[in-house]
Amino acid sequence: MSTELDTIQTPEKKAHAHNWQRPLYDVSENDDAFIVRVSLPGVNRDGVDISLEEDTLTVIGTRTSQVPEGWRPLRRELTTGDFRLSLRLNVPVNEAKIKASVENGVLDLSLPKADEVKPRKIKIS
Amino acid sequence: MKLIRYAYPQSQASSAFNRLFDLGAPTIERFGSIFDDLLGAEAGFHQPAVDLYEDDQNFYARFELPGVNRDTVDLELENAVLTIRSQEETKEKSEVSRTSFERSISVPDGVELEKVSAEMKDGILTVAMPKAEARKPRQISIN
Incomplete structure (x- = not known):
């Protein structure tokens, strides 16, 4: 009986293995770079994983501050899943110079524009 | 009569960026962002x-x-x-x-x-x- 139950439950567990949510984010732009701010509450710098594959930028935030064992919930509004955000970049960026910092649960990403898309000043001679 | 779920309007800026960057992943956002959308993000209230x-x-x-x-x-x-x-x-x-x-x-x-x-x-x-x-x-x- 117990083995039968096991076989039924196992695939379901696998399907729910990871609970992702898309974080809130902002994108802004200045002359030199695109600035992406991603809200990752409960994630410190060790929990952030950033990758750029072709034109897809993926940010994964794994929660580093968990609710301690033994706390019984009285009311829950917060989501508990880890964060995953994929952004497709439609402009070339200078991959080598991407900078990232994490502070107070917010990831600041600076994606420098590739030279060919920077605005060019034209001098009048 | 049909019941149609009301979709909260998004601020222009965020919908523009969603068009640019969205991969069609489902969005789970905090309830607070609904107020941002209704009042405009400029209201800075959540x-x-x-x-x-x-x-x-x-x-x-x-x-x-x-x-x-x-x-x-x-x-x-x-x-x-x-x-x-x-x-x-x-x-x-x-x-x-x-x-x-x-x-x-x-x-x-x-x-x-x-x-x-x-x-x-x-x-x-x-x-x-x-x-x-x-x-x-x-x-x-x-x-």
Whole structure:
């Protein structure tokens, strides 16, 4: 009986293995770079994983501050899943110079524009 | 008659970026962002989400406050109502942006007011509210 139950439950567990949510984010732009701010509450710098594959930028935030064992919930509004955000970049960026910092649960990403898309000043001679 | 689910309008800026960058992944956003969308993000008004927990010694409130500077946060506990307030001004070049929020939640009675403590880490504020002696579970021995 117990083995039968096991076989039924196992695939379901696998399907729910990871609970992702898309974080809130902002994108802004200045002359030199695109600035992406991603809200990752409960994630410190060790929990952030950033990758750029072709034109897809993926940010994964794994929660580093968990609710301690033994706390019984009285009311829950917060989501508990880890964060995953994929952004497709439609402009070339200078991959080598991407900078990232994490502070107070917010990831600041600076994606420098590739030279060919920077605005060019034209001098009048 | 048909019932059609009302889709909250998004601010122009965010929908533009969704068009640019969206991969069609489902969005799970905090309830607070609905207010941003209704009032316009310029209103800078949202309510932080909160979890309430307890263990044998304490009640705990956990607020998600990503990007909020701890110095701008005011906490107040009065008559079993915990109020959190924040107002922040950031100046960037010639632009000044203000962010403010306020949220009040009711917490159970019987908190030792003098011993309430709060800690901010990675954008999560945890308020620990110790239970008064009378509220703690007690082992009763049978003679």
